[in-house]
Amino acid sequence: MFFRLRATMLKDLRILTRDRVGLTIMFVMPIVLAIVITAVQNSTFELVNDNKIPLLLCNRDTGDAARQLESAFQKLGLFAVKKADASLSDAGIASRMQEKDALVAIVIPRGYGSSVEARSAVVASQALASFGAGGDSTKKTVPAIENILLFYHPVLQQSFRASVQGALKSAMQLVESRSLLQSIYASLNEKAMPAAFEQQIVMNQSGITEIPVSRNGNRNIPNASQHNVPAWTIFAMFFIVISLGSSVVREKQNGSFLRLKTLPTSYLVALASKQLTYLAVTLLQTAVIFSIGVWLFPRMGLPALNLPSDGWGLLVVTLVCGWCAVSYAICIGVFADTQEQANGFGAVSIVLLAAIGGILVPSFAMPASFQGVIKVSPLHWCLEAFYGLFLEGGKLKDVMLNILPLLGITLLVQALTLYRLKRKNLI
Amino acid sequence: MSNTAICIRSLSFSYEAQSLPIFKELDLDISAGRRFGLFGPNGAGKTTLINCMTGLLQPQDGTVELMGRQLRTHDTSIRSVFGFVPQDFSFYHELSPMENLAFFGAWYGMQPKKIRERSKALLDVLGLADVANRQVGQFSGGMKRRVNLAIGVLHEPAILFLDEPTVGVDVQTRHAMIGYLKQLNAAGTTLLYTSHQLKEAEQLCNEMALFDHGRIIARGTLEQLLTENGATDLEALFIQLTGHDYRDG
Structure with a gap:
């Protein structure tokens, strides 16, 4: 056989x-x-980690918060920021994106900075009142912040857009937190917060260490x-x-x-x-x-x-x-x-x-x-x-x-x- | 050893899709050492009968004995008693004749040395020695027919079933193949042969039967059949006994 x-x-x-x-x-x-x-x-993987996503940034505002947001985008490291002229219309942005000049565009609207500052002032005042440290205890309506506009090319997949949105939100959170802190500090001390102190409070001090769960204790990242x-x-x-x-x-x-x-x-x-x-x-x-x-x-x-x-x-x-x-x-x-x-x-x-x-x-x-x-x-x-x-x-x-x-x-x-x-x- | 090579008793077979049986309670004895021709029109049941004799089809009733041993579906050892040369080319076109013979020899249960010796001898006899190591797929129809025959006789079977073994070959190849089959028969192999080449059948067969509608309608030597029916040759006899109508259905 x-x-x-x-x-x-x-x-x-x-x-x-x-x-x-x-x-x-x-x-x-x-x-x-x-x-x-x-x-x-x-x-x-390298696109997310090493390469940068081309981003068209149109800042139509002139306030500090808008400038800080612009700077925060740059520092995120995720985007290769191309600045567009503040006078560029929405149609102009769409046109540049159709030419694949950028897959993502962000517009900081006129009045963004002042709306952030106005909201910070009201929230700071209410916070101080609740601490018993002065402030205005009368119930004022907290003003809304102008929305940031995110334009994206249709080829951009949903998961990718979600990553971009997550990055943007962290930058916006940073700007809003900083503005709020400055308001509270200024109300308490009647002077601007020192930059170094602000950095200590606002910026992330803790990092993230990735640990792949393995059975043999190997920590090589797959x-x-x-x-x-x-x-x-x-x-x-x-x-x-x-x-x-x-x-x-x-x-x-x-x-x-x-x-x-x-x-x-x-x-x-x-x-x-x-x-x-x-x-x-x-x-x-x-x-x-x-x-x-x-x-x-x-x-x-x-x-x-x-x-x-x-x-x-x-x-x-x-x-x-x-x-x-x-x-x-x-x-x-x-x-x-x-x-x-x-x-x-x-x-x-x-x-x-x-x-x-x-x-x-x-x-x-x-x-x-x-x-x-x-x-x-x-x-x-x-x-x-x-x-x-x-x-x-x-x-x-x-x-x-x-x-x-x-x-x-x-x-x-x-x-x-x-x-x-x-x-x-x-x- | 039994003097009867093939013994069929009360054999009945019908295909599932057909209401009428192909044959019913058929009896047939073929003596050892004969060159037996089985002829009939298309659809007469010749190939079905051969398939029942080689175990390719399972009859509903009856028995088939080859060299005194009953053919049973799950008894594979009896299959070494016979060889089969089907009408279709039954080998691997990607392999050479030697490689085909090596494989089929192993499946016949032959020893490697015997396979080598028989393969060489057969390829010499059948004029394939020069192309023994070329892929069969590149061969002419006549050469493929000879490879088909070589595989069927490799293990020197006691009975050889040949289903239209010379279809599509030239005169030279046909003569060579008929000559070889006669040699094989002289060495003791019983042949059961079907074909529509009636001139060829006259040369090869020393006994024949006409088969139609699932039964044998005439049987004997060529001389006996011609004399009994007053026919001049096998073709005339064939038409006389089976008619002129098409039999494609």
């Missing part, structure tokens, strides 16, 4: 290595995807490669459905299948051979893509992929993911009647499973109604297992809860395949 299996694997390997299109889909496409997606995500390389490796593994599913259909369609059914060897040998051969392919895909992440990415200016400390865990997870991918591809091939069916359904189903499995969009960002569906996707469990090793610094025992559902799905797919073959009287 071993000789028959070896001969069948040799046959499958020969056919595979002569299928240039299949090899391209299995190896070149995922490598290109991993590089492109990592580069894109890395540049987005980079775009850590997120993308495992994800697109899983996608590549499952995308062998194009080559393997087609191979099963092709074998059924051409006469070789007819002859195989008349030979004194069970078709289970052919299935075992395909599983072992393509499992080896998934291991090779993983080795190639991970090697590129470790050695080639840094040479391309991308962050290097750091392999997990648990090498055996990585091997087991890769094997289980590969087996699931191979089982799925064979099942598609066994059920499909034509190569078009296998390729079409195979490719679309993998993209869908990747989408709901968190490869394209993080699982946690999915709507609540999708959270149950996510668990149906084998790619989700693969991703969770890889992330457990790559991002959380876990070991094999830590990702067992991801491996077990994956094995369950694999066995279910295998059972479906055998049921179909039995129904067709092939085994």
Whole structure:
């Protein structure tokens, strides 16, 4: 039996290595995807951290608060501020943005500074009265502050706009707090607050230290490669459905299948051979893509992929993911009647499973109604297992809860395949 | 060893979608060492009968015995008794003849050394030695037919089923293949052959049966059949017994 299996694997390997299109889909496409997606995500990360968002600033006010706000925007470090003439109309701003001169524009309206100062004066007076330190205890209406106008180009995504708004609000908060403090200080001391003192009070003195939660105590902050390389490796593994599913259909369609059914060897040998051969392919895909992440990415200016400390865990997870991918591809091939069916359904189903499995969009960002569906996707469990090793610094025992559902799905797919073959009287 | 190579008793088969059976309670014995031709119009049930004899189809009733052993779906060992040369090219076009033979030899359960020896001998006999390591996908139709035949006879089967083995080949290839099949038969292999090439059948077969509407309507040697029916050749006999109507349905 071993000789028959070896001969069948040799046959499958020969056919595979002569299928240039299949090899391209299995190896070149995922490598290109991993590089492109990592580069894109890395540049987005750098856009937020290193590069600056072009911002058109039109200050139509002449008050101190408006100048302070302008200065605060500059100091945020998030924007590359281009100053527009105060006389530029809203239509003029829109026109410059349509020319992609800037993706975001901020207009400080006329009267902004005086409205901030007026509000600070009233609030300061009420605050002092409540402290019993003088002030005006009569209930005056607190004046509203003129709204800052934020123009944005429609290409700017909602999440990006939210970041811009958050930055703007922190700058506005700073200006308003400073104005309020100055009012209170001036009321109490009848002189302006010393600048150094003001800095001490207003400016943030505490920083933020990021601590990624890991199981092994590693505090390396995950980079775009850590997120993308495992994800697109899983996608590549499952995308062998194009080559393997087609191979099963092709074998059924051409006469070789007819002859195989008349030979004194069970078709289970052919299935075992395909599983072992393509499992080896998934291991090779993983080795190639991970090697590129470790050695080639840094040479391309991308962050290097750091392999997990648990090498055996990585091997087991890769094997289980590969087996699931191979089982799925064979099942598609066994059920499909034509190569078009296998390729079409195979490719679309993998993209869908990747989408709901968190490869394209993080699982946690999915709507609540999708959270149950996510668990149906084998790619989700693969991703969770890889992330457990790559991002959380876990070991094999830590990702067992991801491996077990994956094995369950694999066995279910295998059972479906055998049921179909039995129904067709092939085994 | 049994003197009967193929023994069919009360064989009935019908496809799920069809109400009428393809054949019902069919009996057929073919002696060992014969070159038996099975002829009939399209849709007569020849290929279905061969598929039942090779285990590709499961009959609803009846038995098929090959060299004294009953054919059963899950008994794969009996499949080494026979070889099959289907009408379609039944091999891997991406592989060379040698690679195809190596794979199918393993599936026949042959030893590696025996596979190598038989493959070399067969490729020599069938004029494929020079292209033994070229991909079959690049071959002409005649060369592919010879590869198809080589795979079917690789394990030196006791019975060889041939379903239109020479479709689309030139005269030279046909002569070579018929010559080889006669050699094979002389060495002890029983042949069961179907074809619409009736001239070729006259050259090859030493016994034949006309099969129509799921039953055997005439059987004997060519001389016997021609004499009994007053026909001049097999084609005339064929038309005489099966009629002139199209049989595509």
